[in-house]
Amino acid sequence: SQPPEWVHSAPGSVVGCAMAPPSLLTRTTLTVLAAMPKTIHFLRHGQAVHNVRAEALRDRGCSGDEFIAQMKEDDALDADLTSLGREQALEAGERVAAHKLAADVELVVVSPLSRAIETAIICFGSPDQVAYPFVCLEPLREWNGYLQNGQRRPRDELERKFPGVDFSGIPAIDTSWTSELETAASVGERGLQCLRWLAQREERTIAVVGHGGIYQETFNHPAVAAGDSTLSKRFGNCELRSARFWWSASPESVTVDQTNYGAEGGAGSTRRDARPLGIELLFSFASLAPAPDQP
DSSP states (O other): OOOOTTOOOOTTOOOOOTTSOGGGSOHHHHHHHHHSOEEEEEEEOOOBTTSHHHHHHHHTTOOHHHHHHHHHHTOOTTOOBOHHHHHHHHHHHHHHHHTTTTTTOOEEEEOSSHHHHHHHHHHHOOTTTSSSOEEEOGGGSOSOSSSGGGOOOOHHHHHHHSTTEEOTTSOSSOOSOOSSOOOHHHHHHHHHHHHHHHHHSSOSEEEEEEOHHHHHHHHTSTTOOBSSHHHHSOOOTTOEEEEEEEEOSSTTOEEEEEEOOTTTTOOOOEEEEEETTOBEEEEEEOOOSOOOOOO
16 A cells, blocks of 8 residues: 655655655665754643543543543544643743753644644744744644544645644645544554654754644554653643654664753763663653643
C-alpha cells in the first residue's frame, strides 16, 4: 500500500514531510543531522471545550471507557480552547519567557488541530512577530477517529484561521478520520514517526505543541526508552516537558544525555546510555491555572 500523503520516504531514511523531504537528502546527511544533540520542548494544549468534564473525571480515577464516553457527550469538531485554556496558555507563555526557553527556539511544530495551534501562538508568539517558523505536522494529531474533536479542518480553513503557520505539508482535506477510534498502537507509531522527523531536522532547539494522548503513547512506546518516568506520564493542560536526545550512527538507536533539573530548576544527575530512541527529561513545569471543580 502507498504511504499517507504527508509521508515522503527514501531508502534508509525515517519519516519526513513536505517541509524537509528525506528524498532530497542523502543518507549521510540524515545520519549527521540525527547524531547532533537536540532540545525539544513538548507542550500540551490548554483546556478545550471537549475535555472540561472528561479531564475532571480522569482526575477522579475514571476508567478509559468512561473518559471516552464523557468526551463523546461533550464532543465538538476540532474543539477550540476554552477561556480557561487560553488563560493556561498565557500563563505557560509567561513561564517560557521567565525561563528564557524560547530564546534558542528555531522552530515551532504544531498538531493540525486548532487547540494545539492556538496554544502555540499564545505561548510562543504570533508567527508574524517571531523569528522562528511555525510548521504543522499531520501525524502529531491526537487519537484519530470516532470523536469529532480529533477531526481537523480542511487545510484552506486552517490557513485562514491561523495565517503565518505553514500548512503546506498536510493534505488538503482530512481523509484519515473515520468513525472507528484509532488503536493505541497506531497512535504510538505516529508519535514515533514524529520523533524520527524531529531528529532529521537541522534545527537544534524545537518547540512541539501537541496532545496528551499522543504524548502518552509516544513516550510509552516499546521503542522509546524514557529514562525519566515523568516523560511517560500523561501531560496536564499546558504542561511543558523539555527533553534532549539524538540518534547514534545506527538509525534504530540513540545516545542519551540526561540532566534532570526538575520543575524548579535544581541540579540533578547526569548519565549517558545507549537505547533505542531514548529520550530524557531536562526541565518541566505544569500549568498554574487551576481548572474549576466540575460536577
